[in-house]
Amino acid sequence: MYKKQGTRVLTYEIIGNYLGFLQENEKSPATILKYNHDLNMAAAYFDGKVLTKSALIEWKNTLIVKYAAATVNSILAALNGFLKHMGWADLAVKLLKIQRSLFRSENRELTYAEYKRLVHAAENAGNRRLSLVVQTICGTGIRVSELQFITVEAVRTGRTEINNKGKRRTVFLPKKLRKTLTKYLQEINKREGVVFTTRNGKPLDRSNIWRDMKALCESAGVDPTKVFPHNLRHLFARKYYGIEKDISRLADILGHSNINTTRIYTMESGAVHARQIEHLGLIIT
Secondary structure (H helix, E strand, O other): OOOOOOOOEOOHHHHHHHHHHHHHOOOOHHHHHHHHHHHHHHHHHHOOOEOOHHHHHHHHHHHHHHOOHHHHHHHHHHHHHHHHHHOOHHHOOOOOOOOOOOOEOOOOOOOHHHHHHHHHHHHHOOOHHHHHHHHHHHHHOOOHHHHHHOEHHHHHHOEEEEEEOOEEEEEEOOHHHHHHHHHHHHHOOOOOOEOOEOOOOOEOOHHHHHHHHHOOHHHHOOOHHHOOHHHHHHHHHHHHHHHHOOHHHHHHHHOOOOHHHHHHHOOOEHHHHHHHHHOOOOOOO
């Protein structure tokens, strides 16, 4: 922890030191990458000037003009974490107040029908691996970064232990998925290790999967803005909650510490509510 006194300037050197601190505290690579981006953006803005509360509020106002409220809050959260670490917590700025949306946007969420079309498009394109990647993420609800935990042993036993963000949880593989993956492993003659890898034997990463999924959009007839790995996780959550109505257990399955995060995943569109009201039959004349 740094002392509060002294000149308070955001330099690239102390940003590097802070990122090292995050790494030592086992923050995820994605988190460290994001903090690096956000803090370097702030450093470029202040350009060696002394940090003051008023200057930080001005910067916050420039962010509000450029970005959505959720993005602004994400950037400010990274900054405030850094300020607290430096002993400069008195400079921390307040996050924007965002009223929670009651409904999800139908234009952003992937539907089950669209998901099926993506899977069939991958199969028709001869990309068996991508088809199974998409089905594995959607069929288990895992994060794309957790795909590396789907191993030959996991396919054999039907479960895998995932260690992510300092938390461990067990993920179960459906029987139909295990059967399909077993056949795939026989086809590619793989007997151990991570199931989905590059030609060099490294686990597929987010960028590989994102790019390949986007390439399916035109043939699948799906809006590209809906097609990204995390939307498969959202579809899993909505399907599970629609059947089981158990948000606590869903939070455990997804690895959420806060059930409010899970509520975002299970949000329905206004159209669903409208249909339910139509079916009440309370209008007589």
